[in-house]
Amino acid sequence: MTYCLGIRLNEGLVFAADSRTNAGVDNISKFRKLFVFENPGERIICVLTAGNLAITQAVISQLEEGLDGGTEDDTLYKVDSLSAAAKMVGDALRNVRARDEAYLKSEDADATSTFIIGGQIAGRRMRLFQVYSAGNYIEATEDTPYMQIGESKYGKPILERVVTPQMDLLQAAKCALVSIDSTIRSNVAVAPPIDMLIVRADDCKVGVEHRIMVDDSYYTNISRLWGEGLKNLFESLPDPHWFDDVC
Amino acid sequence: MTYCLGIRLNEGLVFAADSRTNAGVDNISKFRKLFVFENPGERIICVLTAGNLAITQAVISQLEEGLDGGTEDDTLYKVDSLSAAAKMVGDALRNVRARDEAYLKSEDADATSTFIIGGQIAGRRMRLFQVYSAGNYIEATEDTPYMQIGESKYGKPILERVVTPQMDLLQAAKCALVSIDSTIRSNVAVAPPIDMLIVRADDCKVGVEHRIMVDDSYYTNISRLWGEGLKNLFESLPDPHWFDDVC
Numbered sequence: 001m002t003y004c005l006g007i008r009l010n011e012g013l014v015f016a017a018d019s020r021t022n023a024g025v026d027n028i029s030k031f032r033k034l035f036v037f038e039n040p041g042e043r044i045i046c047v048l049t050a051g052n053l054a055i056t057q058a059v060i061s062q063l064e065e066g067l068d069g070g071t072e073d074d075t076l077y078k079v080d081s082l083s084a085a086a087k088m089v090g091d092a093l094r095n096v097r098a099r100d101e102a103y104l105k106s107e108d109a110d111a112t113s114t115f116i117i118g119g120q121i122a123g124r125r126m127r128l129f130q131v132y133s134a135g136n137y138i139e140a141t142e143d144t145p146y147m148q149i150g151e152s153k154y155g156k157p158i159l160e161r162v163v164t165p166q167m168d169l170l171q172a173a174k175c176a177l178v179s180i181d182s183t184i185r186s187n188v189a190v191a192p193p194i195d196m197l198i199v200r201a202d203d204c205k206v207g208v209e210h211r212i213m214v215d216d217s218y219y220t221n222i223s224r225l226w227g228e229g230l231k232n233l234f235e236s237l238p239d240p241h242w243f244d245d246v247c
Numbered sequence: 248m249t250y251c252l253g254i255r256l257n258e259g260l261v262f263a264a265d266s267r268t269n270a271g272v273d274n275i276s277k278f279r280k281l282f283v284f285e286n287p288g289e290r291i292i293c294v295l296t297a298g299n300l301a302i303t304q305a306v307i308s309q310l311e312e313g314l315d316g317g318t319e320d321d322t323l324y325k326v327d328s329l330s331a332a333a334k335m336v337g338d339a340l341r342n343v344r345a346r347d348e349a350y351l352k353s354e355d356a357d358a359t360s361t362f363i364i365g366g367q368i369a370g371r372r373m374r375l376f377q378v379y380s381a382g383n384y385i386e387a388t389e390d391t392p393y394m395q396i397g398e399s400k401y402g403k404p405i406l407e408r409v410v411t412p413q414m415d416l417l418q419a420a421k422c423a424l425v426s427i428d429s430t431i432r433s434n435v436a437v438a439p440p441i442d443m444l445i446v447r448a449d450d451c452k453v454g455v456e457h458r459i460m461v462d463d464s465y466y467t468n469i470s471r472l473w474g475e476g477l478k479n480l481f482e483s484l485p486d487p488h489w490f491d492d493v494c
Contacts, residue, residue: 153400153433154400154401157401157429157432157477158477160433161474161477162477162478162481170486171482171486173487174481174486175481177487182404186407221485222484222485225483225484226484227408229480229484230404230405230409233473233477233480234405234409234421234422237425237469237472239417240421240465241465242455242457242465
């Protein structure tokens with residue numbers, strides 16, 4: 001499993017990804033799922049991956065080195081718009097699936113993979129997309145300024161409650177971490193290290209790139225405070241009146 | 248979709264269920280998913296249902312009137328233990344699937360259904376089970392004193408954080424309501440009215456049975472306080488230090 005998310009704010013972009021992969025519970029590994037394609041000042045594109053690891057690695061490889069059947073210029077370092085970049089992720093995924101899927105099916109292995117791609121190219125606007133397993137894609141908007149892939153449900157409530165495009169980068173990064181922490185608590189197939197990337201609007205370069213290890217003091221502190229706070233909040237809620245006659 | 252949960256405490260049992268059913272988003276209805284089989288003082292058994300409505304209704308019908316192929320005594324009013332009751336739910340489900348599944352498959356319709364069953368028969372201990380779609384079942388334990396069916400992920404974190412067998416019935420009922428409220432916020436296929444049933448240990452009868460409507464003042468108050476409290480808690484968390492050099 002995996003949990004990755006991207007948030008598009010007026011101030012910039014926040015990306016976060018866990019790094020656990022598993023082929024069954026007896027085969028757990030650590031693989032980075034956050035990939036940066038940067039030419040500082042000219043472009044920053046971040047890709048997050050979920051799904052079959054062989055497939056997502058083959059997709060990233062094409063995005064770095066050129067699409068299969070394309071030219072060496074068909075990379076995220078040369079693409080001229082973010083929408084073309086999202087389409088390129090979809091095309092790379094379709095290439096890999098066309099090559100591998102029949103073989104994976106013969107082993108009852110899952111070939112599905114999903115991606116988040118976001119960033120900015122100088123002179124153009126910041127954008128954030130989710131690429132589905134079929135290679136089609138949708139874009140984040142004012143109404144829904146974030147995208148999630150992988151194990152998305154446990155970490156969604158906090159995003160729904162607090163994320164708006166007007167939120168500042170610092171708060172959004174904290175929110176992404178709480179969202180991932182909630183997911184880690186409920187699904188053992190999602191685990192640190194957590195890779196985070198923050199990009200300021202119009203900088204077209206990495207703002208902060210940070211890897212949070214399992215014993216990171218800030219992370220463990222946030223996790224503890226959130227857990228204790230939830231319990232305290234729950235205890236502060238009024239009791240139901242429809243109990244009065246029996247309790 | 249559906250969300251139902253059951254909690255087994257030392258003090259008793261708490262059950263809660265939403266009541267939305269849908270066959271596509273253009274066909275939404277309201278159906279009760281919480282069923283009580285009671286002979287006050289002698290037995291209380293509660294069954295919660297999720298999945299294909301025609302299947303779950305046919306299962307409930309057998310539990311009330313007698314298993315297909317069995318006798319009139321094969322009902323939850325006559326069964327002599329809770330584990331036999333869980334097995335009876337599984338048997339009823341297997342009967343219905345054997346009859347209907349081929350026809351459902353020919354229409355690409357889903358035949359899966361899951362159940363929670365819990366209660367107590369006089370002189371025996373309180374028990375809580377989850378019956379899977381295959382008709383097999385598991386029992387709640389000290390380690391995991393609750394069971395969920397349907398859309399379980401959004402509402403699981405609060406259960407994981409606060410529910411213990413030592414919790415009192417009042418707090419557990421409140422927790423069940425918060426868990427359902429979190430689910431309702433994130434999945435439109437889960438909605439009020441919310442049916443709640445509380446059973447005190449060794450009473451072998453309904454303690455409180457309460458239907459919470461969408462405009463119930465306690466429910467709307469809890470929902471608002473929880474939402475505001477989460478936002479306040481989030482804002483109270485310290486900011487990440489790894490931002491200091493850029494923000």
